[in-house]
Amino acid sequence: MDTRQLKTLVAVSEQGTFARAAEIVHLTPSAVSQQMQALEQEMGVSLFNRGTRPPTLNVHGLQLLETARSVLRVVEETQSAMRGERKSGTLNIGSVRTSTIGLLPKAIVSLRSTYPDLRINLRVGLSSPMITDVHAGRLDMAIVAEHLGIPSGMVWRPFIREPLVVIAPRGTPDMDARKILETLPFVRFRSNVPLANLIDLEISKMGIVTSDTAEIDTISAIVECVAEGLGATVVPHIAVRHDKHDLLIRPFGEPQVYRQIGVVQRMASAKLDLLNLFHDKLAALAGEFGVPRV
Numbered sequence: 001m002d003t004r005q006l007k008t009l010v011a012v013s014e015q016g017t018f019a020r021a022a023e024i025v026h027l028t029p030s031a032v033s034q035q036m037q038a039l040e041q042e043m044g045v046s047l048f049n050r051g052t053r054p055p056t057l058n059v060h061g062l063q064l065l066e067t068a069r070s071v072l073r074v075v076e077e078t079q080s081a082m083r084g085e086r087k088s089g090t091l092n093i094g095s096v097r098t099s100t101i102g103l104l105p106k107a108i109v110s111l112r113s114t115y116p117d118l119r120i121n122l123r124v125g126l127s128s129p130m131i132t133d134v135h136a137g138r139l140d141m142a143i144v145a146e147h148l149g150i151p152s153g154m155v156w157r158p159f160i161r162e163p164l165v166v167i168a169p170r171g172t173p174d175m176d177a178r179k180i181l182e183t184l185p186f187v188r189f190r191s192n193v194p195l196a197n198l199i200d201l202e203i204s205k206m207g208i209v210t211s212d213t214a215e216i217d218t219i220s221a222i223v224e225c226v227a228e229g230l231g232a233t234v235v236p237h238i239a240v241r242h243d244k245h246d247l248l249i250r251p252f253g254e255p256q257v258y259r260q261i262g263v264v265q266r267m268a269s270a271k272l273d274l275l276n277l278f279h280d281k282l283a284a285l286a287g288e289f290g291v292p293r294v
Contacts, residue, residue, distance in 0.1 A: 003075055005039045006068035008032055009047075013065050017054040039064075070137040074270065090119045091274055094130040095143035096193065097218070098261060102238075103160075104143065107281040118274070127193075134264050141265040141275055143282075145194040150264060158262035159282040160238070162289040164199065167223070167240055168232040168248040177250040178208065185213035185231030187222050195259055199234045202253050223247075237289065260291070 004025075011021035012032065022029045040047050047061035057065060093108075095101055101124070108120045123139070128149070130142035135151050150156050166177040168184055175183070181203065188210070189196045203210065213231045216222045219239045226233050227245035234252050236259055243249070263282070265275050276293060283290035 001039060001042050003072060005035050006072055008035045009039065009061075009065060009068050010072065012036065013057055013061075066136065073137055089117075089271070090121065091141075091271065091278070092121045092123075092139045093141055093143070093278070094123050094125055094133060094139045096127050096130065096145065097124055098143070098145070098193075098195075101143075103282055103285045106285055107278060110281055111277060131264055134266060137266075140269065140271055141263045141278065143261060144264055146260045146262065153267055154264060155267055156262050156264050157279060157293065158260040158291040159279050159293075160262075160286040160289050161258050161260045161291050162237045162286070164202075164234055164252040164257045164259060165237050165240065166232060166234055166250045166252045167226050168250075169226055169229045170246040170248070172232075172248045174248070175250075177252050178206065178254075180232045180248070180250060181206075181208050181210055181234075184211075186210035187225050187231045187233040188212050188215045189217070189219065189222055189233065189235070190215035191217040195236070198257065198259055199252075202257050203234075206254055238286070241287075262291075 008021060008025050008027070011024040012018060015021045015024060018032045018036075019029045022032045025032065027035070036047065043060070043064065045060045047057060047064060048055040049058045093104075095104055104122060108122065111118060111120065127142075127144045130139065130144060131149065131151070131154075133139040134142050135154060144156070146156070146158070166180050168180050172180070172184070189199060214225060216225065219235055222233050223235060223239055223245075225231070227247065240247060240249060263275070263279055269275060279293050283292055
């Protein structure tokens with residue numbers, strides 16, 4: 001099995017027929033057929049449903065197709081790196097929906113201005129699919145909260161460690177976090193993410209019974225609701241770093257509770273220099289709560 005066969009397999013999948021694939025890889029249709037037969041012999045299984053016209057990839061073929069794309073991507077990245085082209089190409093980044101997402105466009109714009117040949121694609125989604133996509137090579141890195149389910153061959157590196165704070169509307173009498181949570185209506189962050197679980201767990205440990213008035217699934221919307229006087233809540237510090245509402249802000253937790261956000265990436269990547277640059281940029285933008293790369 002060599003890269004030429006893998007490129008042909010990908011071309012067959014994308015073009016739909018051996019004849020059209022032959023045009024893409026600059027071979028004759030018979031040469032494409034011979035390559036695919038040789039690949040099947042080497043793998044020891046049939047890769048195509050030949051009962052259909054044109055033949056289509058079967059389960060084994062689709063499995064090998066994913067591997068082929070991953071291998072070809074690594075080869076391309078390595079060739080670029082060896083030619084000294086590390087600051088060009090494409091960086092595919094995923095991110096969960098988090099209050100730190102505001103840092104991402106700033107980091108992307110900054111890197112683009114420094115490396116104009118670099119293309120960065122950003123996709124927002126859920127943690128588990130993002131981690132799977134990084135592992136499969138469909139993403140180069142993903143921005144996720146501290147996560148226990150990191151597969152082998154991958155690493156999670158924090159770029160921000162920030163405190164959680166209790167916020168209350170302007171004009172709230174001066175009181176500590178416990179008193180705020182026990183006294184004011186509570187705007188609950190209701191989302192299936194680690195941050196929501198962290199907040200709920202600490203409130204339970206503190207023995208506080210909140211009087212819930214709303215359940216909202218985005219931090220930005222929660223801050224706006226608190227600013228309008230709906231109640232109090234708990235948010236990451238970054239959500240109120242540039243507070244425009246003159247909120248009452250107090251440390252949350254006994255002792256202070258922190259949350260971490262970081263990047264998941266493959267340990268072996270030809271884009272390691274770019275990934276390190278991106279991590280460093282995020283840590284710098286996080287200010288006093290940034291976590292340097294180790």
